[in-house]
Amino acid sequence: MAKHVHAAVGEKKVQCLICGGDVFREREVKLNSTGMELFNMAWANESATGLICRSCGYVHLFVRGSLTLYRAEG
Structure with a gap:
């Protein structure tokens, strides 16, 4: 089961730009370039x-x- 987290940038809590949710799943993403x-x-x-x-x-x-991540309960 994936670990769910809350997040903040500095003192500002991160919320989803689409739905306003505040619980996320975290993963590393490669920013590939053509070269x-x-x-x-x-x-x-x-x-x-x-x-x-x-x-x-x-x-x-x-x-x-x-980014700072905090464990989401539940």
Whole structure:
């Protein structure tokens, strides 16, 4: 079963841009570029934290460690 989280950027609580939900599933997302793919170096592409809204499935992306995650109960 996937771990559900709440998130914040600084002091601001993250809410889904589509439905306003505040419970997400977290996963790492590779930000692939055509050039790196062409030279078989996709492994070197930057990564982002993806937050998938539990209510509607919309994916939010965050880079550079600006995100704080908190375990959601239930």
